[in-house]
Amino acid sequence: QITLKESGPTLVKPTQTLTLTCTFSGFSLRNIGVGVGWIRQPPGKAPEWLAVIYWDDDKRYSPSLKSRLTVTKDASKNQVALRMTNMDPVDTATYYCAHRRVTTAGRRDAFDIWGQGTMVTVSS
Amino acid sequence: DIQMTQSPSSLSASVGDRVTITCRASQGISNYLNWYQQIPGKAPRLLIYTASTLQSGVPSRFRGSGSGTDFTLTISSLQPEDFATYYCQQSYSQTFGQGTKVEI
Numbered sequence: 001q002i003t004l005k006e007s008g009p010t011l012v013k014p015t016q017t018l019t020l021t022c023t024f025s026g027f028s029l030r031n032i033g034v035g036v037g038w039i040r041q042p043p044g045k046a047p048e049w050l051a052v053i054y055w056d057d058d059k060r061y062s063p064s065l066k067s068r069l070t071v072t073k074d075a076s077k078n079q080v081a082l083r084m085t086n087m088d089p090v091d092t093a094t095y096y097c098a099h100r101r102v103t104t105a106g107r108r109d110a111f112d113i114w115g116q117g118t119m120v121t122v123s124s
Numbered sequence: 125d126i127q128m129t130q131s132p133s134s135l136s137a138s139v140g141d142r143v144t145i146t147c148r149a150s151q152g153i154s155n156y157l158n159w160y161q162q163i164p165g166k167a168p169r170l171l172i173y174t175a176s177t178l179q180s181g182v183p184s185r186f187r188g189s190g191s192g193t194d195f196t197l198t199i200s201s202l203q204p205e206d207f208a209t210y211y212c213q214q215s216y217s218q219t220f221g222q223g224t225k226v227e228i
Contacts, residue, residue, distance in 0.1 A: 039168075046220045046221065046222050046223050047160075047168060047211060047213075047220045048220065049213075049219070049220070062218070063125065064125075096167055096168075104156070104174070104215075106216075108156045108215035109173070109215060110170050110173040110174075110179075111158075111170065112173075112179065113170075114167035114168055114169070116166075116167055117167050
């Protein structure tokens with residue numbers, strides 16, 4: 001059974017850097033065809049994809065946020081981290097990590113299993 | 125960037141109704157289209173991927189169709205647990221639609 005859980009601060013100040021950790025079980029990022037993505041959802045709005053990292057360390061980012069994002073993995077710990085710099089109140093959202101199984105060319109697969117999400121508020 | 129437009133943004137329906145939600149991409153995306161269901165306070169749940177493939181464990185009353193720029197999610201007979209918000213997502217550059225809220 002695949003599970004994912006996000007952890008990190010619930011409150012950050014403007015201009016600070018946010019670091020979130022996704023701890024997962026039921027799969028390994030050492031296995032071919034596996035990825036973990038990050039998606040956020042501001043209150044009352046649609047989800048927004050942020051980043052994804054794959055077993056082969058391929059990393060992809062949202063073009064609009066690429067300059068602020070870094071995604072890393074520690075396969076030995078079954079963890080993926082997301083770092084977002086220069087936080088602003090508009091970044092207030094629930095942040096999710098999600099599993100992706102690569103089956104398509106171009107890695108255009110859905111996120112099939114999601115974590116419960118963690119709410120992050122940006123305020124001074 | 126590829127924009128996804130869902131319609132309607134909300135709808136009222138009753139148990140047993142047939143419900144159809146549409147999603148239009150601003151450019152062709154082949155069949156790289158996914159549908160998610162979200163209940164308030166919960167994470168999105170994958171229903172359908174590659175436009176028409178039912179995710180394991182999802183009831184057969186959910187059906188997806190379409191290719192290119194126009195896609196449809198159909199719920200054949202609405203059940204009480206189906207009242208939720210539905211999002212489409214294209215897998216080229218990962219953008220989501222704005223959502224369709226299905227209400228009683």
